[in-house]
Structure formats: structure tokens, C-alpha cells
Amino acid sequence: MKRAFTLLELIVVLVILGILATIATEILLKVYKNYAFTKATNSLAYKTDLVLNTIASKLETRIPNTVIASECNISNNECKDGNVKGFVSISDINASNASKYPVIEWINKDIYSKRGEWNLSLKRVTPGWAGFVDLNKTIINNPNGGDYNITIPYSDINVTSDILTAYFDSWGLNINTADPNDVYNKKYATLIFSGADGRGDFIDINQSYGWYSTPAKNVYEIIPITKDVIRVKEINHSNQATVYEGFYISNGAFAIVPVYSADTNDFNLTLKQNYFPWNDQNYTDANTSLLATHVTQFKFKEQNGLLRLYLCIQDPSIKINDNENLTVCKERIVF
Numbered sequence: 001m002k003r004a005f006t007l008l009e010l011i012v013v014l015v016i017l018g019i020l021a022t023i024a025t026e027i028l029l030k031v032y033k034n035y036a037f038t039k040a041t042n043s044l045a046y047k048t049d050l051v052l053n054t055i056a057s058k059l060e061t062r063i064p065n066t067v068i069a070s071e072c073n074i075s076n077n078e079c080k081d082g083n084v085k086g087f088v089s090i091s092d093i094n095a096s097n098a099s100k101y102p103v104i105e106w107i108n109k110d111i112y113s114k115r116g117e118w119n120l121s122l123k124r125v126t127p128g129w130a131g132f133v134d135l136n137k138t139i140i141n142n143p144n145g146g147d148y149n150i151t152i153p154y155s156d157i158n159v160t161s162d163i164l165t166a167y168f169d170s171w172g173l174n175i176n177t178a179d180p181n182d183v184y185n186k187k188y189a190t191l192i193f194s195g196a197d198g199r200g201d202f203i204d205i206n207q208s209y210g211w212y213s214t215p216a217k218n219v220y221e222i223i224p225i226t227k228d229v230i231r232v233k234e235i236n237h238s239n240q241a242t243v244y245e246g247f248y249i250s251n252g253a254f255a256i257v258p259v260y261s262a263d264t265n266d267f268n269l270t271l272k273q274n275y276f277p278w279n280d281q282n283y284t285d286a287n288t289s290l291l292a293t294h295v296t297q298f299k300f301k302e303q304n305g306l307l308r309l310y311l312c313i314q315d316p317s318i319k320i321n322d323n324e325n326l327t328v329c330k331e332r333i334v335f
Contacts, residue, residue, distance in 0.1 A: 045328050048311055048312075055256060059309075062106040063109055065195065065200035069087060069089075069090055069105075070103040070255075071084060071087060090302045098299050102298065104300050107200070107252075110167075110250060112163050114128055117162065127154060127155060129155045129249050130152065131194075134152075138150050147233045149231050149232075151229050156227040161184070165183055184224065187278060189251060191247055195244060200248070201218040202218065216235040216236045253286075256270070261293075261294075269298060295312065296312045296327060306333050307334040308334075310330075311330055311332075
């Protein structure tokens with residue numbers, strides 16, 4: 001004879017099943033939350049790495065002595081508007097003043113024209129500029145005016161012009177592509193001697209490179225004579241002008257600028273490029289690219305000739321607690 005379940009037994013079974021279902025649901029929910037949190041963390045870590053790698057790749061072509069940190073207020077978007085109150089050399093940045101100088105700027109050495117272009121008749125790559133001067137063939141036109149004829153062996157200044165014309169034209173700058181020397185006439189391409197330590201000729205950051213309408217000492221206008229002989233004239237004449245055995249050709253300045261977002265109480269990082277301080281320009285005259293959104297911290301400093309970058313990015317959609325979003329911070333060294 002089969003014995004049926006009593007009502008009490010059925011109720012007990014249902015209660016137990018309900019308890020087990022609640023526990024299972026909590027376990028599954030916790031597993032899902034952990035999965036979502038891990039996925040968001042990995043995604044944010046990848047994004048932070050990618051942004052740091054992009055910034056580092058740009059900074060690798062800096063002329064070291066030209067790097068400055070600019071003073072402005074992020075929260076009222078002074079930085080975005082270019083209302084810079086002052087600037088210092090990157091070597092003067094430390095823990096006590098880092099928040100005061102949130103913008104990093106530098107003069108870039110052009111690697112595209114340095115690499116050169118393929119010469120069909122010679123069946124080899126012809127470099128635009130090799131980067132060194134034959135000092136024995138230097139002609140002094142005016143030593144007090146920073147005016148010299150220099151020979152740059154294994155270089156072809158016409159190749160440099162071709163490549164830089166195409167580069168600036170691709171960014172929409174006002175270039176006369178029919179005039180091979182227009183990049184030099186407009187002082188978009190300039191020459192900076194490497195200085196005694198190879199880091200860029202340097203007197204004082206307030207008297208060099210033309211930052212924020214200061215005298216553009218140590219920056220030379222290029223006037224082609226032959227493919228490997230050029231006349232260089234310092235844009236702001238100085239009695240301290242010197243020819244060194246090494247030089248860089250610059251294609252302008254770069255900057256990393258924070259732009260505040262009141263909606264999320266964080267900021268975006270923007271890359272500014274193709275502006276020319278020696279032509280009385282600042283980064284508001286530059287081409288702009290977005291590097292990252294939802295940035296909470298971006299810090300930098302120079303230590304023993306190396307640049308240290310520190311970046312934090314948050315994900316506003318993932319909460320750690322009521323007052324804190326998921327945030328990933330990473331650091332990068334730039335040689």
C-alpha cells in the first residue's frame with residue numbers, strides 16, 4: 001500500500017526548496033557580480049595601459065630639455081581654454097607642486113622625415129636628416145645673430161621638405177604644396193641643436209623655444225642652400241647662439257591637456273599637436289585628439305632623465321561603494 005505525502009511534509013519540502021533556491025540565487029548572483037567586476041577591471045586596466053602606451057610613444061620623440069609643465073586650473077577649464085598662468089621645466093615638478101601644473105608640453109623631433117624616403121634611382125632609402133653637423137665646414141655669417149651655414153652630411157633637406165609637407169597637409173595646416181620650402185618659410189619645420197648633453201640646446205626654459213611668447217632662443221629657421229647645406233638663423237637672435245655637432249629637426253610642439261567634465265566629476269585627456277611656440281602659438285592653435293575619458297588623475301615628473309607617468313581611469317557604471325567608482329591606476333616610465 002502506497003503512503004501519500006501529508007500536507008505538512010509537502011510544506012516542509014517546499015520550505016527547504018525555497019531555502020535552497022534562495023541560497024543558489026545568491027551564489028549565482030555573487031558569481032555574476034564577480035564576473036562583471038573582473039571583466040570591468042580587466043577592460044579598464046587594458047584601457048589605462050593603452051592610453052599610457054600612446055602617451056609614452058609620443059613622448060619618446062620629445063627633445064628632453066624642451067619639456068615643460070604648465071600651470072592652470074582644471075576645475076574651471078582654464079587648461080582647456082589655454083589660460084596658462086605660468087610654466088616650469090619638467091625637472092622642477094615634485095609631489096608638492098604636481099597638482100598645480102596639470103599640462104605637459106614638449107617640442108617634438110620629427111622621426112618621419114629623419115627616416116627618409118625610398119630613392120628609386122639609388123634603390124635605397126634616402127634619409128631626410130642624419131642629425132649631425134660637419135663642424136669643419138661651418139660658415140659663420142653673423143656670430144652675434146645666430147646665423148650660420150652648416151653642412152649636414154648624409155642628409156637631404158629636400159626629402160625632409162617633401163615628407164613634412166605631406167605630413168602637415170594631412171593635418172589640414174595651411175601649406176603651399178607647390179612650394180617645396182613652404183614648411184621652412186612658415187617656420188613649421190625648424191632646427192634645434194642637440195646641445196652639450198644631446199638633450200636640446202638650453203639656456204633657461206623661460207628663454208628657450210618660445211613658450212608663451214617668451215623669446216624663441218635656440219630655435220633656428222631653416223633656409224635650404226643645397227640638399228646637405230643649409231643656412232640656419234636663430235629666430236630670436238642671441239649672443240649665446242652656438243653650433244653643436246648634433247641637431248634635431250622639429251615638426252612642432254605637443255601637449256597633453258585635461259578637460260574637466262562636471263557631469264562625472266572627472267576629466268578627459270586630450271592630445272594637442274602641430275602648434276609652434278616660436279610663432280607665438282599655444283596648444284589652443286593645435287590639432288586635437290581624444291586620448292581617454294573618465295580620468296581621475298594624471299601626473300608626471302622627471303627623475304634621472306626619465307619621465308614617470310601616473311594615470312588613473314574610473315568606470316562610473318561600476319560602484320565599489322556608495323561614494324567610490326571602480327578605478328584602475330597604472331604607472332609608466334618613458335626613456
